[in-house]
Amino acid sequence: MIPYGKxxxxxxxIDSVIKVLKSDFLTQGPQVPLFExxxxxxxxxxxAIAVNSATSALHLACLALGxxxxxxxxxxxxxxVATANCALYCGADVDFVDIDPSTYNLSASELEKKLSYAQxxxxxxxxxxxxxxLCGQPCDMEKIHALSKTYxxxxxxxxxxxxxxxxxxxxxxxxxxxxxxxxxxxxxKIITTAEGGVATTNTIKLAQxxxxxxxxxxxxxxDFMTEPSHGAWYYQQIELGFNYRMTEIQAxxxxxxxxxxxxxxxxxxxxxxRYDDILGDLPIILPKQIKxxxxxxxxxxxxxxxxxxxxxxxxxxxTLRVKKIGVNLHYIPIHIQPYYQALGxxxxxxxxxxxxxxQAISIPLFHKMTDEQQETVVQALKDVLL
Ligand SMILES: *Cc1c(COP(=O)(O)O)cnc(C)c1O
Numbered sequence: 001m002i003p004y005g006k007x008x009x010x011x012x013x014i015d016s017v018i019k020v021l022k023s024d025f026l027t028q029g030p031q032v033p034l035f036e037x038x039x040x041x042x043x044x045x046x047x048a049i050a051v052n053s054a055t056s057a058l059h060l061a062c063l064a065l066g067x068x069x070x071x072x073x074x075x076x077x078x079x080x081v082a083t084a085n086c087a088l089y090c091g092a093d094v095d096f097v098d099i100d101p102s103t104y105n106l107s108a109s110e111l112e113k114k115l116s117y118a119q120x121x122x123x124x125x126x127x128x129x130x131x132x133x134l135c136g137q138p139c140d141m142e143k144i145h146a147l148s149k150t151y152x153x154x155x156x157x158x159x160x161x162x163x164x165x166x167x168x169x170x171x172x173x174x175x176x177x178x179x180x181x182x183x184x185x186x187x188x189k190i191i192t193t194a195e196g197g198v199a200t201t202n203t204i205k206l207a208q209x210x211x212x213x214x215x216x217x218x219x220x221x222x223d224f225m226t227e228p229s230h231g232a233w234y235y236q237q238i239e240l241g242f243n244y245r246m247t248e249i250q251a252x253x254x255x256x257x258x259x260x261x262x263x264x265x266x267x268x269x270x271x272x273x274r275y276d277d278i279l280g281d282l283p284i285i286l287p288k289q290i291k292x293x294x295x296x297x298x299x300x301x302x303x304x305x306x307x308x309x310x311x312x313x314x315x316x317x318x319t320l321r322v323k324k325i326g327v328n329l330h331y332i333p334i335h336i337q338p339y340y341q342a343l344g345x346x347x348x349x350x351x352x353x354x355x356x357x358x359q360a361i362s363i364p365l366f367h368k369m370t371d372e373q374q375e376t377v378v379q380a381l382k383d384v385l386l
Contacts, residue, residue: 002377003326005188005299008264008367016256020248031251036198038258042163043173045181045200047207050251051214054160054184054197056244058086061180061199062128064209065154067092071127074114075158076106077333077353079132083158084334092127094343096335098350102288104301104360106131107352108140108147115151125151132158134330135287136190136296138167145177160184161298163191164265168292173200180206185250190264190296191257193250217241264367268297271365271374275300278378282385283308285359299330300365303356309385313358316384320361323380328362 020031032050039048051057067073069091075083077096084094097114100107111129118125129148131139141157148155155178159165162172163183173181183189185196201207212219217239222229225236246254272295276286285303289295304313311319320327333353335345347354364377 001321001324001326002364002369002373003366004328004362004364006366007187007192008260010256010260012259013253013256016252017249020252023248025248027245027247029248031248031255032246035193035246035251035254035258038255039173039183039198039200042258042261043171043175043181043200045173045175046202047204048198048200049207049210049214050196050198050246050254051244052197052246052250053195053244054158054182054186055082055086056214056242057182057184057197057199057210058082058130058156058158059089059242060210060213060244061156061182061206062086062090062092063213064206065128065156065179067127072124073128073130074111074126074153075130075334076132076134077335077350078104078134078331078356079158079334080160080331081334081337081339083130083132084340086130087128093124094340095124095126096345096350096353097129098352099356101352101356103134103137103139103290104356105134105137105139106144108143111144112147115147119151126153128154128156130156130158132160133162133165133172133295135299135301136162136165136172137287137289138162138165138172138293138295140290141167141177154179157181160186160189160197162296163189164261165296166294172296175200175202179203180210185254185257188298190268190298191254191261193246193254193257196246196250196254212239213241214244215241216243265294265296267367268365269295271369272297272300274371274374275363275365275378278375279381282381284381284385297365299362301330301360301362303359304361304385306359311384313361317361319384320363320380323383325377325380326364329357329360330362331357333357 036048071092073087185193
């Protein structure tokens, strides 16, 4: 099976992990701060808080922005469920904004319409909007940011797919148009720490809050204590936090992987461009790239022109799998998940996302995919579609 995505582990990665295993610290040592420093320079953000997953980073980001019961976040239905779940962890509600039909990202114009409608009809406005840079392609952040000023919401960028990409020539994660940006380092993503994530921000208060909540709400910093320290052993728990810490093993892997970030992203772009060139004649819609963006190309999603194919979406998907092409589908619209249906969402509410779901297929794309593997994928698609 040619997988839809996979990690690229080098000898240097292996050596850096082994070095940590032989060192004094498996957790809470020097590697996590080093990884955070490297993330700051890669993203040009002022602060970076490394955690054990992007899901944890999303949770901490919501808490740092004060999300609680009675609040609501708005996000896209076309994302991994974690993007929406983080609001529910905080006791807040979730609502969705339909996607842009050409980029499949949260539509900034739909957002504008929904905000204006909510305001006119006295419906709840969002406390936080979470745009997701699907496949690594940035959302229309400039417009979403402008809307946040008019309607007073905060912004968390879910950039789980997007490290190494650029928006308006600047690195995604610099938080120019958001309060916090979150990245994932799950093995299928652009770089990996096995499990892991990070939140970047330019606001020191948000960084401090996320750092505190990452480790039980415990501080050893006199400035945050309610009384003078009792001694060198002393710490205070001042909030209810979690254990969301990244290990030294993960951070060392991350530091090593980051040295090849540009290579990973360039290679993904080269492969994507090659797909663009050789898939042109098939009854499919190729992923459209907007101006002002350099996508990290986490996924290569094609949409079937079903009026021009003999087989159904499912038949095409299944045939590709039989041909050992590890196709996948990103994503099942979150609002049609049973858990979200039980919260009151219904099929039909976000028609563009649902139509997308009936046509989309992610085809294999990963660093070090060979030209031969890519040709095997293209030939399989031709066999199925022509
Ligand atoms: C992978 C992913 C997450 C969750 O990341 P984890 O590190 O696995 O917790 C969240 N949002 C999106 C869009 C993702 O792709």
